[in-house]
Amino acid sequence: MRATELAEAVRSGERSATEVLDEYLERIEKRNAELNAFVHLDEDRARARAAAIDETVAAGQDPGPLAGVPVALKDNMCRAGEPTTCGSRILGDWRPPFDATVTSRLSAAGAVIVGKTNMDEFAMGSSTENSAYGPTRNPHDISRVPGGSSGGSAASVAADLVPLALGSDTGGSIRQPAAFCGVVGVKPTYGAVSRYGLVAFASSLDQIGPLAANVADSALCLDVIAGHDPLDSTSVPDHFVPVSPAVDAGVEGMRIGFVSQLGSGSDGVGGIDPEIDAAAKRAATALEEAGATVGEASIPASVYGLSAYYLIAPAEASSNLARYDGVRYGARVDAKTTAEMMVATRTAGFGDEVKRRIMLGTYALSAGYYDAYYDKAQRVRTLMAREFASAYESFDVLISPTAPTAAFKLGERTADPMTMYVNDVCTIPANLTGDPAMSVPFGNNSAGLPIGVQVIAPALGEFDMFRVAGAIEEALR
Amino acid sequence: MTDSVQEWEVVIGLEVHCELNTASKLFCGCANVFGDEPNTNICPTCLGLPGSLPVVNEAAVTKAMTLGRALGCTVSNSIFARKNYFYPDMPKDYQVTQYEEPTNSDGELALGDGSIVQIERAHIEEDTGKTTHVGGDGRIHGAGHSLVDYNRAGVPLVEIVSRPVIRSARQAKTYVEELRAVVLAIDVSDARMDQGSMRVDANVSVRPVGSDELRTRSEVKNINSLRSLGLAIEYETRRHIDLYEAGESPLQQTRHWDEAAGRTRDGRSKEDADDYRYFAEPDLVPLEPTQAQIAAIDESLPPSPALRRTRLAEAVGVDPADVAIVVMRGQDQLALDAVGIGADGAKTLARIENELAVEDWSAITADALADVVTRETTGKLSATQAKHVIAGLVEAGGTVDEVVATLGIASVDSGELVGMLDALIEQHEDEWARLADGDRKLQGFFVGQIMQLTNGQADGKIVQTLIAERLR
Ligand SMILES: [Zn+2]
Numbered sequence: 049m050r051a052t053e054l055a056e057a058v059r060s061g062e063r064s065a066t067e068v069l070d071e072y073l074e075r076i077e078k079r080n081a082e083l084n085a086f087v088h089l090d091e092d093r094a095r096a097r098a099a100a101i102d103e104t105v106a107a108g109q110d111p112g113p114l115a116g117v118p119v120a121l122k123d124n125m126c127r128a129g130e131p132t133t134c135g136s137r138i139l140g141d142w143r144p145p146f147d148a149t150v151t152s153r154l155s156a157a158g159a160v161i162v163g164k165t166n167m168d169e170f171a172m173g174s175s176t177e178n179s180a181y182g183p184t185r186n187p188h189d190i191s192r193v194p195g196g197s198s199g200g201s202a203a204s205v206a207a208d209l210v211p212l213a214l215g216s217d218t219g220g221s222i223r224q225p226a227a228f229c230g231v232v233g234v235k236p237t238y239g240a241v242s243r244y245g246l247v248a249f250a251s252s253l254d255q256i257g258p259l260a261a262n263v264a265d266s267a268l269c270l271d272v273i274a275g276h277d278p279l280d281s282t283s284v285p286d287h288f289v290p291v292s293p294a295v296d297a298g299v300e301g302m303r304i305g306f307v308s309q310l311g312s313g314s315d316g317v318g319g320i321d322p323e324i325d326a327a328a329k330r331a332a333t334a335l336e337e338a339g340a341t342v343g344e345a346s347i348p349a350s351v352y353g354l355s356a357y358y359l360i361a362p363a364e365a366s367s368n369l370a371r372y373d374g375v376r377y378g379a380r381v382d383a384k385t386t387a388e389m390m391v392a393t394r395t396a397g398f399g400d401e402v403k404r405r406i407m408l409g410t411y412a413l414s415a416g417y418y419d420a421y422y423d424k425a426q427r428v429r430t431l432m433a434r435e436f437a438s439a440y441e442s443f444d445v446l447i448s449p450t451a452p453t454a455a456f457k458l459g460e461r462t463a464d465p466m467t468m469y470v471n472d473v474c475t476i477p478a479n480l481t482g483d484p485a486m487s488v489p490f491g492n493n494s495a496g497l498p499i500g501v502q503v504i505a506p507a508l509g510e511f512d513m514f515r516v517a518g519a520i521e522e523a524l525r
Numbered sequence: 526m527t528d529s530v531q532e533w534e535v536v537i538g539l540e541v542h543c544e545l546n547t548a549s550k551l552f553c554g555c556a557n558v559f560g561d562e563p564n565t566n567i568c569p570t571c572l573g574l575p576g577s578l579p580v581v582n583e584a585a586v587t588k589a590m591t592l593g594r595a596l597g598c599t600v601s602n603s604i605f606a607r608k609n610y611f612y613p614d615m616p617k618d619y620q621v622t623q624y625e626e627p628t629n630s631d632g633e634l635a636l637g638d639g640s641i642v643q644i645e646r647a648h649i650e651e652d653t654g655k656t657t658h659v660g661g662d663g664r665i666h667g668a669g670h671s672l673v674d675y676n677r678a679g680v681p682l683v684e685i686v687s688r689p690v691i692r693s694a695r696q697a698k699t700y701v702e703e704l705r706a707v708v709l710a711i712d713v714s715d716a717r718m719d720q721g722s723m724r725v726d727a728n729v730s731v732r733p734v735g736s737d738e739l740r741t742r743s744e745v746k747n748i749n750s751l752r753s754l755g756l757a758i759e760y761e762t763r764r765h766i767d768l769y770e771a772g773e774s775p776l777q778q779t780r781h782w783d784e785a786a787g788r789t790r791d792g793r794s795k796e797d798a799d800d801y802r803y804f805a806e807p808d809l810v811p812l813e814p815t816q817a818q819i820a821a822i823d824e825s826l827p828p829s830p831a832l833r834r835t836r837l838a839e840a841v842g843v844d845p846a847d848v849a850i851v852v853m854r855g856q857d858q859l860a861l862d863a864v865g866i867g868a869d870g871a872k873t874l875a876r877i878e879n880e881l882a883v884e885d886w887s888a889i890t891a892d893a894l895a896d897v898v899t900r901e902t903t904g905k906l907s908a909t910q911a912k913h914v915i916a917g918l919v920e921a922g923g924t925v926d927e928v929v930a931t932l933g934i935a936s937v938d939s940g941e942l943v944g945m946l947d948a949l950i951e952q953h954e955d956e957w958a959r960l961a962d963g964d965r966k967l968q969g970f971f972v973g974q975i976m977q978l979t980n981g982q983a984d985g986k987i988v989q990t991l992i993a994e995r996l997r
Contacts, residue, residue: 126576134575144576146569247575252807280578281809364807367607370618371573375673386613386671413609413802422804 051117051211051265055158058116061105065098065116069160072118076162076209082190085204087123087181088131089163094118097160104158112158114272119154120213122201123164124171125256126245127151134247135169135179135197138372138397140379148245149280150214150256150273157272162210165200169399170369171221171249173197174471177462178401185458186229188497192455195225195471198259202229205259212260212269216246218253219357220451220475223487226259227450227500230489232266232517233259235475237507238482239284241270242277248368250361251282253479263488263517267292270510286508294514299338304516305345305443306332307504310474317351317473320452323493328449331490331501334523335447335516345439345446349432353476356428358469359412359421360480365402366409372397404465433481440506445516448474450487450500474502484510488520533769534734535762536742537697537727538689541704542682543714544652544722545588551651551681552579552621559720563674571679573616578808585681586628586812587822588713589649592683593629594822595711595829596644602813603628605649605806614654614673622650622684624803628812629683634707635831636699637849643688652680683713689728689739694758698751701725706830706853718750725754729761731769740765741774745789747781757782760789833857841870851877862891868898876901880915888922889915896925904940909990933984939991942975942983946991949974961996968992 049057057063073091080086104111121127124134126144128151133139147155154161168178176184176199184199186192187207194203198215202225205213215222217235226233234257241256248254258269267290274288309316312325336342374380374393381392398406412421439446451471461467478485484507487500501520505513550557553570569577590600606624627648634642655677660669685704691697705723708716716723730742743765745757765775779792828836830852834845837857841848841864851857856877863873876898881889894915901911910932917928949971950957960967972988 124576132575139575142575144569144574146574146576148576244578245576248808250807279580281580282807363804367609367619367802367804370609370611371575371616373611373613373618375613376572376616377574387611390611410802413804415800415802418802418804 049211050262051114051260052268054211055113055115055117055268058101058105058158059110063116065101065105065111065160066095068116069094069098069118069162072162072210075207079187079207079209082185083187083203083207083209084182084184085165085194085200085207085209086120086163087133087135087166087179087200090127090130090161094160094162097155101158101160112156113268114154114212115158117159117212118162118210119159119269120162120165120201120204120210121151122167122198122213122215124167124216124247124249125150125214126247127161127164130164132164132247133180134171135167135181136397136399136402137180138379138394140377142377144245146245149242149277151245153273154214159212159272165198165204165213167200168197168221169402170247170365171197171216171218171254172365172401172405174220174224174468175456175458175461176200176225177458178399180399183458186455188230189455192457192497193228195228195451195455197221197225198233199225201259202226202231202233205229205231205261208261212258212265214256214269214273215259216249216254216256217475217479218249218255218361219479220472222257222259223475223485223500223502224451224471226487227489227498228455230492230498231259231261232263232486232488232521233257233500234266234270234486235478235484236270236274236510237284237484239280239282240274240288240484240508240510242280242283244277244279248364250364251368252364253357253361255479257486263514263521264292264295266486267295267514284508289508289511291510291514294511295518297515297518299335299340299515299519302335302340302445302512302515303443304332304335304340304342305439305446306342307347307350307446307448308344309347309350310448315348317354319470319473320449321454321493324449324451324453324499327490327493327499328447328501331520331523332447335519338519338523340516340519343443345443347432347435347439347477349428349435350477352428353432353480354469354473356425356432356480357472357476358408359425360429362405362409363412363422364409366406366413369398369402369406401465429480432477436477436481436483436506444505445509445512446504447516448502448504450474450502454493454495454497454499478504481507483507484513486513486517488517490520490524532733533731533762533766534692535694535758536689536730536732536739537691537693537758538742539687539691539697539700540726540728541685541687541701542724542726543592543685543708543716545585545681545683546712546714546722547582547585547588547681549582549584550679551582551585551649552679555679557680558676559715559722561676563672563676566676567678571616572675579621581809581812582681586649586814589628589647589681589683590814590819591711591822591825592685592708592713593632593647594819595707595826596629596632596634596647596685598629598632598644598647600629600814600819601626602811603648604811605809606803607806609802612653613671614656614675614678616654616675616678620651620653621806621809623648634700634703635829636696636703637830637834637846637853638696638699639846640696642696642700643690645686645688647683647685650682650684652677652682654678689730694755694762697727697758698755701751701754702853703830710827710830710855724748727754727758727761729758729765730775731762731765741777743775743777743789744779745782746779746792749784753782753784756787757789760787764789837861840864841874843871843874848874854881856881856886859889859891859894863895863898866891866895868895869902872898872902876911876915880912881919883919886919888920889918893918893925900925904943906934907939907943907987907991907994909994910934910939910987934987939987942979942988942991945975945978946971946988946995950995
């Protein structure tokens, strides 16, 4: 059942939140051992919360737009008193004493938070294989990865273990797993959703967003979590225009550009599976049939996106992850001196990919290398923003494939980090520019695996983005 | 040795950290208080817990800009940066500070001695926590364990960086004193070196006199008083000169002032500490004060100590350097008022400087001070009597007449006594000369003469004091 319908049923008293929760918990019980989508369940709190919502309804009051809807949080979002591991050993049994802003907004809207989902350690990865709690599997084919780093959230929605989940997206970590799992994944405009309570990976790129089975559900969730938050200095001060009304608004008269560099053309980023390129082009045709005009957009700097991203994100991460030193919280490996204790703790606590990126980032920021690496990467970022801005003079919204390939096999890409990194080639540009982007399922490939189409819009252009996403979804019906 | 000392000149740049006296910390709402129970003023943000984010305290920024403007700095749009290094009392293992594009730049401070020290920048940053090493004599080496108090973590600081233009330990001390006066006058910090709300690091190097090169410097930390600042600079200067004269060179390093030993010591090894990997803090947005905000700050600024010195010096007719102490103590308005009423300038200054060096002198009014000084000038009170009266006024308040009565000075006009003594000295030149030579017996002679002349009405003590004064 759709989240929008579930909430309506609970609000009207047609179904109880408790009954809805039981149904989902039962499915989790049945399938989670195989999928490993959840790393932590808050069953008792969820039941108490569902009961409270039922009481609110019984008292004739409205619990809110997500009344009784079970929601999962990626395990890098704080919920007071609950484990928050970020898929790492280093946080040990640390429990945050506060709620993330998204957590409190979901609760205030009547959602029932059921638990935390698996992820690549500190959101570094594209397959959810880099987790201290083991890999998550793709519900469409359990020999394959769900994508990452929000693989647990994507898999839990795809398997209908929850109707809604939150993920975080630093270079594609919501959109790529959404594409791999055949669900909708939204990375809002940087600053549209508060980062307060999101454990940082790369602060200037991180953004929280919803994963849902359909566009309308993701819109409903985004409308609840978006909006200014004084606790996050980078939060956009503007009023967030609700996107739910956009889903059925159609694309009549809209100008849509297909980003040529993110297709399989020769001037592009390379490595795009022709089957996926073809699907994205079919989506463009469908939009044309729905009344939009479609043309080719050019973002030449796209080809530098991956390189820029793999300097900026690790640089920020090397600083953000410094605090895990064993002094104040989390795991500690004792040693003779404080410095040795820090080294021992970090050596034992972090996985290989996290260590690799800390080293990359430390190097990129080092004296003598800063200008050649970090600073140059920031210039690419500026250049890319300029190219997107100029594309938006001709187009309202851009589209492209979400990921170069469909879901790959577990273990297939763990040996060579570069083959993993190229997964993010289509999604990274929107993180670098801060623009909103989302992935919408658009059929399957010849092997029956889901394919996603990416919709990108200018900053705070979520309304137009959801008009296009709604039309793409509609075209498949 | 003396010859070689004169060949060298010392080059000093000071980095002064001032804790701003805001109600709350720089990036969170925790109380900014000194001396509370350890780890009581903390929250997820100032503990750097995962998921926490900083939000700039506007009051701290305003105070920082106020300090900048008081130092004649340009206030510009600015950004925060992260300074990355591992230290247990730094919760995030990076410090949020300003690197490129600081809030305040290019100021100067005019000192009481007439010199001017250029200020490179005055930037905003967060303080760290405080580590106490338990066991091992309180030093990190050999300590059994360490305790960290994060109450201070995130307290707002302004770091005022002077250009390397200070040329002596004395000038360095004067500069810090002056800075302290400015900071206190605009009420942005308690500026207490003993409590660490004002901390001074000294960059010291030497060079041959006449050269304008900048040689390798050492950065001396852990200086807890003005006195230590002078001693540390002198020690470091000597050490550098000795090294050069022995054909060696000092290393660029951080050194710690060891108060007990009266010397500087090697700080932590800098082999891996110098690369702080600064980059723009992505969790914060640029500070962009409006022209109106800056204008409002300028309007709120009280007159600078330099201006107050000039004003008082002109009113009294002395050199600005001579009124530095009175201005530093904030007694210049009292002096101006007393002089305005008609009191003698030099005497007024002398009485304030000597007799009002007490914690609470607020009981004395300009009228009373002017009255006392005028009585002194006209011989109605001796210098000693004037001191006693001022002390009485500070202690108990009241009018000058009341204090004079209480002290029993009114019985015989001391002006008369002074006249009598003058006459006696003239009549008994030999006896006076012998008394002046140390023949104490003759004191009784002069006291007796005056008692006779006043029919025993004069206060013997006062007479003795008058004699003693005259002998001085
Ligand atoms: Zn705090």
